[in-house]
Each structure stands twice: as C-alpha cells, then as structure tokens.
Amino acid sequence: MTRPIILDLTPGAQGMATLLAALQVPDHVRPVLVLFSGRATEVEVAQAHARDMLRQYGLDDVGVHAGCPGPLAGGTGHDLPAGQDGLGALHLLQAVRACPADSVSLCCSGPLTTLALALVQAPDIAAHLHGVIVNGGAFYVHGDATAVAEHNIAADPEAASVVLAAGVPVTLVPLDCTARLKADAVWMEQLEPMGRLPASVAGRVHAELAAARNGGARGSGVDVSLRAVAPLLALLSPGLFSGHLAHVDVECRGEFTRGMTVARRMGPPGVQPNALVLERLSVEAVRGVLRDLLLSACK
Structure with a gap:
C-alpha cells in the first residue's frame, strides 16, 4: 500500500x-504536500527547486508551500505571530483532511509550528x-541550541507541547x-554518479550537498549532518x-531550560506514553x- 506523506522540511541541501x-x-510513499519553513529568501528558492523536482516526477498536483515562519506563541498561549497569516497551517490541514482516517504520515525535519497551529485550528485532523x-x-547529550535544548524544540517549545498533547x-x-549521521568524504564519494548528471535533479542535489560540505570551516570539507533525512x-x-x-x-x-525535553519511561499513575523516542540507529x-535511494534517481 502506498502511504500518503507530508514533508515539513527546512530549506537547504538536506x-x-x-x-x-x-x-x-x-x-x-507518495508526497501529498511539501512545506518549507525558514528564512523567506531560502524558502522561496527551496520551493522553486521542489516544484521543479516534483514536475519531473509527474507530481505537478503536489502542493509546495511555506510553513509558519515564526513560533506559535508570543509568550504564553497560542497566539498567531505578528504578520503570520497561517496559510501554511491551512494548506497542511486541507491536505490531511483529504486523506482517509489513520492514513497520512508527517515527516518533520524542523520546528513543529505549522503542525501545531493546524492542530489548534482543526483538532479533528488528528484522526x-x-x-x-x-x-x-536532546535527552542525554548536549543540545545544539542551548546546553539542554535541541534546536527544533527550542525554536518553538509551545508548538512541541501542543503536538505531544494532541x-x-x-x-x-x-x-x-x-549525532553521528553525517555526510562524510567516503559517503560523498559513493554519490559521485549523481555528479555526472549536473543538469538533472539528482545532479543538483549532489551539487548542493557538496557545496554544504565545502562551505564548512574554511571550506575544508567538513562533514555535514544528515539528520534532516532521519524522519x-x-x-x-x-x-x-x-x-x-x-x-x-x-x-x-525555564529561564535556562526552555526547550528542554524530559522523558519519563515510568511515570506516575495515569501518565501514559505520548511518544516513541528513538535512541539508536x-x-x-x-x-x-x-x-541507494539517491543513486536510484540517476537511473
């Protein structure tokens, strides 16, 4: 069975x-919606690239839109950020509602703002x-936003709370x-056949990955994270x-702990699990x- 999926991505090579x-x-899997959240100029470039990619795969009908650019709450509560029209969340809830019950999977590589806003506006989409x-x-490792918080959760802790409670x-x-899932020199060398097709979508993705590595510290070919692909x-x-x-x-x-995630395997009576936390890969x-998936795009 082909599962409908929604990809909520950050712009860039990953x-x-x-x-x-x-x-x-x-x-x-078949994408039914692609969202990009981040800086406006980067999102515009990513949207254009994604539409071209989908067109070449005969998926012109798949919507490509901008997600929410700012956090869900401007302090407390669930207020719309100033200047935020909520269209990303509207596109998301429309795409979800168009799928049968218990059918669509959402892979999110960035903050959860757009999904949280959609769930606040239309709780029925959870079904x-x-x-x-x-x-x-980040549970037992140093965070990448603060000492205790990972970037995507720290960017919008209220949104993460909404999703976990939905x-x-x-x-x-x-x-x-x-932490160890990175594009190193050996892995990039294995993708070399993609680089032989510079005019193709595969060649363009290869060029972006190579540029991301070469754009590291002093252009020395620093390994770049592949965690965006993990979901x-x-x-x-x-x-x-x-x-x-x-x-x-x-x-x-918390003044120093905002965005921190705390996992309880054995909570007090009445507290049920609300997430599967992946520990290892x-x-x-x-x-x-x-x-292998990326190389198959060369065929």
Whole structure:
C-alpha cells in the first residue's frame, strides 16, 4: 500500500535530499504536500527547486508551500505571530483532511509550528494522522541550541507541547540518535554518479550537498549532518532504529531550560506514553539506504 506523506522540511541541501529520496519509492510513499519553513529568501528558492523536482516526477498536483515562519506563541498561549497569516497551517490541514482516517504520515525535519497551529485550528485532523515523525529533542547529550535544548524544540517549545498533547502517534528522533549521521568524504564519494548528471535533479542535489560540505570551516570539507533525512528514513526503514515508549514533556518556562525535553519511561499513575523516542540507529545501514535511494534517481 502506498502511504500518503507530508514533508515539513527546512530549506537547504538536506531538505532537497529528503524530497528526492521520498520520490524513489512510489510503491511505499507518495508526497501529498511539501512545506518549507525558514528564512523567506531560502524558502522561496527551496520551493522553486521542489516544484521543479516534483514536475519531473509527474507530481505537478503536489502542493509546495511555506510553513509558519515564526513560533506559535508570543509568550504564553497560542497566539498567531505578528504578520503570520497561517496559510501554511491551512494548506497542511486541507491536505490531511483529504486523506482517509489513520492514513497520512508527517515527516518533520524542523520546528513543529505549522503542525501545531493546524492542530489548534482543526483538532479533528488528528484522526487522519497515522503518525508524526519529528527531528527533535536532546535527552542525554548536549543540545545544539542551548546546553539542554535541541534546536527544533527550542525554536518553538509551545508548538512541541501542543503536538505531544494532541493524541497523535509521535516518534521523536533526538540528537542522541542522529549525532553521528553525517555526510562524510567516503559517503560523498559513493554519490559521485549523481555528479555526472549536473543538469538533472539528482545532479543538483549532489551539487548542493557538496557545496554544504565545502562551505564548512574554511571550506575544508567538513562533514555535514544528515539528520534532516532521519524522519523519512525512520518511516521507510524502521528496523534500522531502536527506541522506547516514554512520556515526553517540554520545558516552556525555564529561564535556562526552555526547550528542554524530559522523558519519563515510568511515570506516575495515569501518565501514559505520548511518544516513541528513538535512541539508536545503525549509521552505516541508514547512510546506505539513503545512498541507494539517491543513486536510484540517476537511473
């Protein structure tokens, strides 16, 4: 069965690699919506690239839109950020409602603002979601936003709290799991056939990945993270990941701990798990799956 999926991506090489990989398995997943959240100029470029990619795969009907550019709450509560028209959330809830109940999976590589806003506006869409797989959290490792918080959760802790409380099946892919998932020199060399087709979508993704590595410290070819692709790969190849059910809370108020994620395996009576927290992945196997998916775009 082909599962409808929604990709909520951040612009850049990793986001484009995620979309290209998703297009290689039409018997398993089919994108029904692609969102990009981030800086306006970067989002515009990513949208144009994504539309061109989808067009070449005969998927002109798939919407490509901008997600919410700012956090859900401007302090407390769930107020719309100034200047935010909520169109990204509207496109999301329309796409979800168009899918049968318990059918659509959402892979989110950035903050959860757009999904949270859609759930606040239309709680009924939760019944249509088969699962939400999120890059988010740092439990036993140093955060990448603060000492205790991972970037995507820290960018909008209130949004993460909304999603975790919505009753939808959530899978968290934290920094603990993806810290070693990187595009190193050996892996990039394996993708060299993509570079032989510079005019193709595969060639363009390869060029963007190479530029991301060469744009590192002093252009020295620094390994770049591939964690943006982890939610899609966890959906396609769940056997390469392992984790545990937990009740996850997000710290929204602490002066020094805002955005911190806390997982309780054994909570007090009445506290039920609200997420599957992935602890480990097989780095070489996961990179091998991604490599093979990207190379299949050359055929």
